[in-house]
Amino acid sequence: MDLELKHPVALVPTMGALHAGHASLIKIAKKHSEEVVVSIFVNPLQFENPNDFSSYPKSVNADSELATTSGATKIWTPTFEEIYPNDPEIIASGEIGNLFEGVHRFGHFDGMLTVVKRLFDLVQPKFAVFGEKDFQQLFLIKRMVAQMQLPIELISAPTIRDSSGLAMSSRNQKLSITERENAGGIYKALNLANSASDLTTARSQLTKGILAIPNFLLDYAEIIDGESFALAEDSTVNCRAIVAGWINGIRLIDNMAMSNLGNSK
Numbered sequence: 362m363d364l365e366l367k368h369p370v371a372l373v374p375t376m377g378a379l380h381a382g383h384a385s386l387i388k389i390a391k392k393h394s395e396e397v398v399v400s401i402f403v404n405p406l407q408f409e410n411p412n413d414f415s416s417y418p419k420s421v422n423a424d425s426e427l428a429t430t431s432g433a434t435k436i437w438t439p440t441f442e443e444i445y446p447n448d449p450e451i452i453a454s455g456e457i458g459n460l461f462e463g464v465h466r467f468g469h470f471d472g473m474l475t476v477v478k479r480l481f482d483l484v485q486p487k488f489a490v491f492g493e494k495d496f497q498q499l500f501l502i503k504r505m506v507a508q509m510q511l512p513i514e515l516i517s518a519p520t521i522r523d524s525s526g527l528a529m530s531s532r533n534q535k536l537s538i539t540e541r542e543n544a545g546g547i548y549k550a551l552n553l554a555n556s557a558s559d560l561t562t563a564r565s566q567l568t569k570g571i572l573a574i575p576n577f578l579l580d581y582a583e584i585i586d587g588e589s590f591a592l593a594e595d596s597t598v599n600c601r602a603i604v605a606g607w608i609n610g611i612r613l614i615d616n617m618a619m620s621n622l623g624n625s626k
């Protein structure tokens with residue numbers, strides 16, 4: 362497929378329903394390259410639940426406008442056949458892909474890596490920008506790029522939050538105003554954990570903060586080693602708190618480096 366791009370390209374892969382978080386990724390991409398491609402493709406392979414796939418929010422016109430005003434030079438909306446002309450070679454996310462997000466979203470990370478690799482193959486970017494909000498996704502993409510020795514510089518972008526502290530996500534638009542306010546409690550819980558100077562206190566503060574969120578159905582709240590995804594120990598240098606759960610059926614995830622533990626970054 363000829364995308365007629367001016368290389369070097371910075372790629373921002375998305376599934377559409379763009380928001381301020383995506384705008385910040387595009388602006389970061391623009392700092393690395395004049396040509397910025399925003400791909401919009403809702404990848405069926407990474408949805409374990411067909412209803413979630415079919416109800417994924419779509420807003421192509423608004424997306425194009427936001428992407429263009431943020432600096433995108435090409436908004437690419439490939440079809441399923443363009444991405445997967447043949448049966449795709451599924452990329453295994455391995456053991457780490459079956460932890461945390463992978464426990465409840467079976468096959469999600471294999472599907473995610475498979476489409477990211479296809480996007481890389483088709484666009485041949487020099488740079489690709491991903492948000493830190495999806496920390497496990499970012500971890501697995503970094504590992505894939507390293508293992509396959511792909512000539513791509515990955516740029517991780519900080520999480521953008523709304524006024525309640527809730528991490529921006531396309532799914533947030535399904536929450537009511539009160540639910541969004543309540544969901545801001547995830548950020549408060551992460552900050553509470555981050556105020557602790559030892560791991561045991563950080564873990565109990567995280568749990569305390571999460572349990573205080575009205576109507577939050579907890580999936581996991583843990584402190585892990587951000588370099589390996591193993592549970593953090595007292596000696597861990599890069600501790601990171603990761604949280605996931607649901608409010609009114611909407612899945613929310615977030616994470617934060619625990620800067621007072623070890624030498625976290």
Ligand code: PAF
Nearest residue numbers: 374375376404473476495
């Ligand atoms: O984070 C997302 O929006 C998706 O997982 C991605 C990276 C665009 C792959 O479909």
